[in-house]
Amino acid sequence: MSSAEQKTPQSLSSPEEYGKLLDRYDTWLFDCDGVLWSGDDLIEGSQDVINHLRKSGKRVVYVTNNASKSRKAIKKKFDQLGYEAKEEDIVSSSFAAAIYLRDVLKFPKDRKVYVIGMHGIEDELDEAGIQHCGGTNPEDNQLLPPMDFSSLRTEEAMDPSVGAVMCGFDMHMNYTKLCKAYKHITRKGAEGPVVEGEKGGGCHFILTNDDSTFPAGGGPWPGAGSLSAPLLFASGRKPVIVGKPNQPMLDTIKEHYHIDEKRTIFVGDRLNTDIAFANNGNIDSLLVLTGISTVEDIKKEEIYPTYIMDSLGQLNEAK
Numbered sequence: 001m002s003s004a005e006q007k008t009p010q011s012l013s014s015p016e017e018y019g020k021l022l023d024r025y026d027t028w029l030f031d032c033d034g035v036l037w038s039g040d041d042l043i044e045g046s047q048d049v050i051n052h053l054r055k056s057g058k059r060v061v062y063v064t065n066n067a068s069k070s071r072k073a074i075k076k077k078f079d080q081l082g083y084e085a086k087e088e089d090i091v092s093s094s095f096a097a098a099i100y101l102r103d104v105l106k107f108p109k110d111r112k113v114y115v116i117g118m119h120g121i122e123d124e125l126d127e128a129g130i131q132h133c134g135g136t137n138p139e140d141n142q143l144l145p146p147m148d149f150s151s152l153r154t155e156e157a158m159d160p161s162v163g164a165v166m167c168g169f170d171m172h173m174n175y176t177k178l179c180k181a182y183k184h185i186t187r188k189g190a191e192g193p194v195v196e197g198e199k200g201g202g203c204h205f206i207l208t209n210d211d212s213t214f215p216a217g218g219g220p221w222p223g224a225g226s227l228s229a230p231l232l233f234a235s236g237r238k239p240v241i242v243g244k245p246n247q248p249m250l251d252t253i254k255e256h257y258h259i260d261e262k263r264t265i266f267v268g269d270r271l272n273t274d275i276a277f278a279n280n281g282n283i284d285s286l287l288v289l290t291g292i293s294t295v296e297d298i299k300k301e302e303i304y305p306t307y308i309m310d311s312l313g314q315l316n317e318a319k
């Protein structure tokens, strides 16, 4: 088979093809937004597919770039929407980012993370025993008086014990958070090491994920990557990006779930996160067309899934 042919995804449309696919893989990695649900609306038939896979003894793991919720909160959403899921089956970019800080960067206990993001990041940092500020703190969610920077110029506002800025999806993104994050990642010595017992100096710069858009009712809407973009532009700093398709997320999956790549499939709706992630990890992939990417995007982006299908719910017709 030529490489061009290999790149052409197999389009699945018959009950027999669906049946073969179900038999072929033991571990099923699922993206969430755009595959299982769109905002709070269920994507039809997806929960029956998941519940069927689990009943047939397949391993199901959820791998989401959505950092707005912690694993505990995502588990609640699964319960409400009628999916069978355990907290330990969920890997979110908020969870992966917190354990990246704790286990890879060995982030000092006496330093704080300045958060641009929602409860999902804060709860996972709490769980990992890492101090944080910003985020949902009411003081950081106020609008500044026009052209008045005085409230940002105090030591209290610009806490020198901040040793990392973490940025994810934040529906309350504002200029205060942008200014504080910018000042932390550009202060003197910010590119240097983050040391225990030392204030100021080093400051890591981490994005949970950098999806340009977010699939939810009426969307797509601007995603986490569109919210962090001004910070990258203003600071010129290159952040570590944890979420799909990047290595920290892949390392988290490989460390927590011993997967046999040949018997594993990734199901996603976005080429440059989900399918690129699967390709980076040598895992087969299935693109469903219920979220962000379209068939036309495949050639444009030159990111090739193994299979393609309109919607996950079609697997309920498998024979």
Ligand SMILES: O=C(O)[C@H](O)[C@H](O)COP(=O)(O)O
Pocket (backbone or CB within 6 Å): 031, 032, 033, 034, 063, 064, 065, 066, 067, 169, 209, 211, 212, 213, 214, 215, 222, 223, 224, 225
């Ligand atoms: O902007 C974001 O954070 C993303 O669009 C997002 O939430 C993606 O989630 P996933 O499709 O990986 O479940």
Ligand SMILES: [Mg+2]
Pocket (backbone or CB within 6 Å): 031, 032, 033, 034, 035, 268, 269, 270, 291
């Ligand atoms: Mg998705």
